[in-house]
Amino acid sequence: MHAKKSYGQHFLKNDSIAARIADSLQLAAGVGRVLEIGPGTGMLTKHLLSHPEYTTYVVEADRDMVEYLQKNYPELPAERLIFKDFLEFNPADCFGSDEFCLIGNFPYNISTQILFKLLEYREQIPEMVGMFQKEVADRVVSAPGSKVYGITSVLSQAFYKTERLFTVEPGSFSPPPKVQSAVIRLTRKENFTLDCDEKLFRQMVKTAFNQRRKMLRNTLKPFFPPEKLMQDPFFEKRPETLGWEEYVRLVKEVKEGVSKG
Secondary structure, eight states, X not given: OOOOGGGTOOEEOOHHHHHHHHHTOSSHHHHOEEEEEOOTTSTTHHHHHTOTTSEEEEEEXXXXXXXXXXXHOTTSOGGGEEESOGGGOOHHHHHTTOOOXXXXXXXXXXXXXXXXXXXXXXXXXXXXXXXEEHHHHHHHHOOTTOTTOOHHHHXXXXXXXEEEEEEEOGGGEEXXXXXXXXXXXXXXXXXXXXXXXXXHHHHHHHHHHTTTTSOHHHHTTTTSOHHHHHHOGGGGSOGGGOOHHHHHHHHHHHHHHHHHO
């Protein structure tokens, strides 16, 4: 099978790494369902299928890959081989309201969008193990103050515990990508509530990082009165220095100001 640029395909060919990725799932046995995104030629799929303690589903957007999987993995029933773009996939169609774990060697051209969809459906996804371009993986797990800390860092860390597991060299793929890759794990925080208006939280984080090199007093003008921005030294900070908890506090301040007004 030939990789297609339009699907961002780089087929994993290192079997030991595929096994290591599959074994990185910690909650799958308890949850009972695993969804793999972009199985390609099935290098990771075969290791997932070897685990009887959970049921493996795959979602694949490339018709040629679907036909390949149908031919080479007869142990994967047709109802668990979903021919669809994951970004257009509605989990309720497959799982109802049940939980499932997410895993995959994610196509790099949509990996950030996959993260945002994970956050959208976090009530159903207690765990995700994924291979990303190393730059994206670093962004997700980095701490405040890092040069790569950004929107995906804040939003992911607000709802999930994020961990970097291991890096993968380009030679482990066919064709080899021009960048290093890394596998990360996100584990949902249980019994967690953001304790602020989530829509406003997302809006504030995105607004702040749209001009990440500027101080908050310049980036958060849509949210706070000018006198507060100028008089409070807190707003001399830059967006990448704040943890998600501090953004929650700012959102609550905005809400309190509105209610007082």
